[in-house]
Amino acid sequence: MAYRSSFLLQIFANFLINTAEVLALFAMFYQFDSMGGWTLGEVALLHGMSMIAFSLGDMLTIGMDYVAPQIRSGEFDRVLTRPLSSWMNAVTSEINLRHLGQLIQGFLVLTFAFTQVNIDWSVTKVLMLIGAILTGVALFMALFTVEAIFSFWTVNGVEAINAFTYGGSDLAQFPMHVFGRTLRVLFIWIIPVAFVTYYPALYLLDKPDPLGMPGWFVLLGPVITAVFCGVVAWGWNQGIRHYRSTGS
Amino acid sequence: MRMYYELAKRSFQQQFAYRAATLAGLFTNSVFGVMLSSVYLALYWDKPENASVGGFTAEQAVTYTWIGQALIMPVIFWGWWLIIDTIRSGAVVMDMLKPMDYFRYWLSRDLGRGAAQVITRGIPTLIIGSILFDLVWPESWQRWVAFLISVPFAVTVSFCLRFMFNLWGFWLLDHRGISSLVILVTGVFSGHLLPINWYPPAIRDFINVLPFRSMMMTPVEIWLGQVSIARGLAMQVFWSAVMIGCCYLVLHFAERKVVVQGG
Numbered sequence: 001m002a003y004r005s006s007f008l009l010q011i012f013a014n015f016l017i018n019t020a021e022v023l024a025l026f027a028m029f030y031q032f033d034s035m036g037g038w039t040l041g042e043v044a045l046l047h048g049m050s051m052i053a054f055s056l057g058d059m060l061t062i063g064m065d066y067v068a069p070q071i072r073s074g075e076f077d078r079v080l081t082r083p084l085s086s087w088m089n090a091v092t093s094e095i096n097l098r099h100l101g102q103l104i105q106g107f108l109v110l111t112f113a114f115t116q117v118n119i120d121w122s123v124t125k126v127l128m129l130i131g132a133i134l135t136g137v138a139l140f141m142a143l144f145t146v147e148a149i150f151s152f153w154t155v156n157g158v159e160a161i162n163a164f165t166y167g168g169s170d171l172a173q174f175p176m177h178v179f180g181r182t183l184r185v186l187f188i189w190i191i192p193v194a195f196v197t198y199y200p201a202l203y204l205l206d207k208p209d210p211l212g213m214p215g216w217f218v219l220l221g222p223v224i225t226a227v228f229c230g231v232v233a234w235g236w237n238q239g240i241r242h243y244r245s246t247g248s
Numbered sequence: 249m250r251m252y253y254e255l256a257k258r259s260f261q262q263q264f265a266y267r268a269a270t271l272a273g274l275f276t277n278s279v280f281g282v283m284l285s286s287v288y289l290a291l292y293w294d295k296p297e298n299a300s301v302g303g304f305t306a307e308q309a310v311t312y313t314w315i316g317q318a319l320i321m322p323v324i325f326w327g328w329w330l331i332i333d334t335i336r337s338g339a340v341v342m343d344m345l346k347p348m349d350y351f352r353y354w355l356s357r358d359l360g361r362g363a364a365q366v367i368t369r370g371i372p373t374l375i376i377g378s379i380l381f382d383l384v385w386p387e388s389w390q391r392w393v394a395f396l397i398s399v400p401f402a403v404t405v406s407f408c409l410r411f412m413f414n415l416w417g418f419w420l421l422d423h424r425g426i427s428s429l430v431i432l433v434t435g436v437f438s439g440h441l442l443p444i445n446w447y448p449p450a451i452r453d454f455i456n457v458l459p460f461r462s463m464m465m466t467p468v469e470i471w472l473g474q475v476s477i478a479r480g481l482a483m484q485v486f487w488s489a490v491m492i493g494c495c496y497l498v499l500h501f502a503e504r505k506v507v508v509q510g511g
Contacts, residue, residue: 013426013432014428017431017432017435019432020436030448032292035287035290156268156269156272158272163275163280167276170280179283180282183286
């Protein structure tokens with residue numbers, strides 16, 4: 001807490017940045033009536049869910065940002081000596097609440113969305129909303145871990161993963177059917193961000209899937225996410241093994 | 249002058265060393281370009297063909313997103329804190345003692361970097377965009393030339409802004425807080441986040457009297473033919489001059505601050 005004012009400014013600024021994103025959404029709908037057939041409220045629903053899941057996932061895995069510098073400085077050895085699994089140690093080695101601003105913003109946008117769209121609420125829909133956000137948190141935590149995994153081998157080109165972390169959360173803020181086949185396949189089947197916002201939103205809004213998937217398809221979300229997390233966990237362990245085998 | 253040219257050349261050459269980073273960056277810019285283009289196109293789904301909204305047809309909007317992605321690295325809209333790093337490490341004192349103008353020292357290096365990144369990042373991004381989408385091209389060779397001239401001015405205005413934000417470091421020493429603020433200011437006010445014309449009139453008119461649109465919106469307008477070449481470039485020259493003046497003013501106070509701290 002050496003830089004208290006800077007810290008508070010950071011949370012405030014983080015809130016502001018995402019205000020810009022929300023401002024852009026409103027400005028788009030100031031000029032246009034719909035996006036791929038969806039209204040402002042419906043797209044705002046996607047925005048809110050994505051922002052909440054992304055900010056929580058990012059906050060919980062902030063330690064992953066420090067793996068690369070820790071490897072370079074030798075600090076990572078110390079992380080490995082602690083009890084708990086290596087991943088837990090790495091994750092808990094740093095705490096940063098910079099994305100608190102985005103989380104607050106996400107809740108505000110979600111609240112706005114609920115005032116705009118008509119959702120026929122039921123117990124299963126509440127569970128769907130919570131489940132979608134939890135799935136999203138897990139998915140983004142895994143994605144931030146991927147970035148750290150690469151740093152066990154290389155420091156070059158790691159920023160390409162930004163296309164999937166920041167890109168993924170941005171993409172999740174818009175209806176999936178506006179994207180072309182390549183992005184759809186990638187973000188439904190491989191990095192399943194479509195299950196964080198789009199498919200749950202279809203269920204909440206009682207909309208049929210314009211892409212023709214049946215209603216139960218949304219339930220595949222946690223399954224594909226679990227597979228993805230499993231692959232990431234395997235990759236993490238390979239990374240740790242590689243790190244040890246280099247003898248450092 | 250020769251010295252500043254050499255500095256620019258040196259940092260121009262440096263940029264070609266980071267090949268993996270360049271490829272990774274191109275990949276990221278392209279993914280975002282495809283994503284944003286798809287979103288913008290979806291806004292036009294229920295519009296008649298060739299409908300113009302806020303001055304943009306669907307094709308022009310897509311072109312705008314790709315120019316935006318292409319300019320990210322050359323112009324730099326966020327995350328540039330090299331000067332603050334020197335303030336924290338103390339190297340700033342050595343830089344200031346060098347027998348050259350401190351502002352021009354950094355500006356020439358930044359222009360060299362920008363020129364290199366037009367080649368490594370800007371042009372390849374536009375080529376990828378033109379392969380994947382139908383882009384609108386400048387309608388005359390004069391506009392091509394004008395666009396190419398407008399880019400260094402965009403870099404200059406952006407550099408001045410970054411220079412001033414960095415000099416805050418003399419007082420604040422930490423950039424994490426203001427860095428987010430920079431993203432907001434440059435993102436919205438430069439027109440990088442959304443075409444400025446799409447905002448409600450009150451916001452649009454406010455942004456239009458600020459210098460930041462020179463970083464992105466003016467080059468786009470020159471490209472798309474939304475502004476006359478003379479007017480577009482004149483605005484950029486004007487704002488570059490004003491911003492450079494501001495930089496020297498801030499630098500004047502910052503230098504006194506260094507002396508107060510004992511150098």
